[in-house]
Amino acid sequence: MQTDEKVKSGIVALVGPPNVGKSTLLNRLLGQKISIVSPKPQTTRNRILGIVNGPDHQVVLLDTPGIHEARSPLNQEMVRIALDTLAEVDAILFMTDVTLPPPSPARNPARFLEGRTQPVFLIVNKIDLVAREKLLPILAAYQALYPFQAIIPISARTADGTDLLLKEIISLLPEGPRLYPEDIPTDASERFIVAEIIREKIFLQTRQEIPYSTAVVIDRFHDDGHLVTIDSTIIVEQPSQKGIVIGHKGSMLEKIGTTARIDIQQLLDRRVLLKLFVKVEKDWTKNPRLLRELGFQGK
Ligand SMILES: Nc1nc2c(ncn2[C@@H]2O[C@H](COP(=O)(O)OP(=O)(O)OP(=O)(O)O)[C@@H](O)[C@H]2O)c(=O)[nH]1
Ligand SMILES: [Mg+2]
Numbered sequence: 390m391q392t393d394e395k396v397k398s399g400i401v402a403l404v405g406p407p408n409v410g411k412s413t414l415l416n417r418l419l420g421q422k423i424s425i426v427s428p429k430p431q432t433t434r435n436r437i438l439g440i441v442n443g444p445d446h447q448v449v450l451l452d453t454p455g456i457h458e459a460r461s462p463l464n465q466e467m468v469r470i471a472l473d474t475l476a477e478v479d480a481i482l483f484m485t486d487v488t489l490p491p492p493s494p495a496r497n498p499a500r501f502l503e504g505r506t507q508p509v510f511l512i513v514n515k516i517d518l519v520a521r522e523k524l525l526p527i528l529a530a531y532q533a534l535y536p537f538q539a540i541i542p543i544s545a546r547t548a549d550g551t552d553l554l555l556k557e558i559i560s561l562l563p564e565g566p567r568l569y570p571e572d573i574p575t576d577a578s579e580r581f582i583v584a585e586i587i588r589e590k591i592f593l594q595t596r597q598e599i600p601y602s603t604a605v606v607i608d609r610f611h612d613d614g615h616l617v618t619i620d621s622t623i624i625v626e627q628p629s630q631k632g633i634v635i636g637h638k639g640s641m642l643e644k645i646g647t648t649a650r651i652d653i654q655q656l657l658d659r660r661v662l663l664k665l666f667v668k669v670e671k672d673w674t675k676n677p678r679l680l681r682e683l684g685f686q687g688k
Pocket of ligand 2: 413452
């Protein structure tokens with residue numbers, strides 16, 4: 390890495406309630422899909438790092454799990470990951486979206502920002518879903534909650550406002566060396582992203598508690614340069630869930646596998662042979678040992 394080059398560089402956290410579009414914005418600013426996205430809340434479970442490079446800047450973005458009133462040990466762990474991220478960043482993007490009920494001092498979704506010393510931008514996402522005149526009162530309701538550095542309405546889906554947002558972020562960052570090499574978009578391993586892609590397809594294809602009861606592990610990842618052979622296990626919490634994930638004559642597992650394989654081939658730019666298995670780990674979302682084994686620290 391070149392060390393004497395000085396650019397605007399820094400680390401920026403993307404935090405906020407579940408489902409507001411944090412991961413969609415990360416992918417939008419990166420120009421490629423690193424973080425999985427679904428219409429269901431609590432899709433992201435880990436901190437996902439994305440590196441936005443330009444001739445005069447490097448913005449290291451940290452996508453995080455949605456902050457919510459968490460009950461299960463897995464969800465508490467996800468919220469902890471999001472809040473811990475705030476300690477190590479130069480700026481914070483607090484994201485909400487126009488479909489959420491407007492906040493009030495009694496129901497302040499930004500209360501975890503109290504006492505933070507870094508600049509906080511308020512990002513109001515999904516403006517493609519409201520008429521312009523409805524937007525102003527929403528922005529005003531949030532403005533009263535916290536001394537935000539700036540309030541930036543955007544649509545991560547249509548890219549409305551996202552260039553301006555990036556400029557605003559860059560203008561606040563200190564001058565210094567790039568923190569990461571210029572040619573990598575993330576620090577996540579291919580194995581991790583592959584597991585996430587499979588998890589995304591489970592979120593998109595299954596219903597009710599199933600997405601929240603599943604985890605994905607990669608058992609084998611073998612790349613011979615032409616073909617990547619991947620064996621992966623979908624872990625469920627209850628024996629009854631195993632049948633649902635497999636589906637009638639294997640139809641659900643096949644749907645998950647087929648849609649995941651298309652995305653994985655695109656990511657790896659090679660042919661992929663993907664084999665999926667399903668296994669029960671009783672109550673893994675509540676079991677500290679199993680949570681640890683699955684990459685969560687546990688309590
Ligand atoms: N209409 C509209 N939908 C959006 C926009 N941005 C994201 N979405 C949708 O909102 C849903 C949630 O998006 P995500 O990016 O997964 O949200 P998130 O904040 O990362 O959610 P968690 O990881 O669960 O906290 C998906 O269905 C997205 O397609 C937007 O600008 N406009
Ligand atoms: Mg997300």
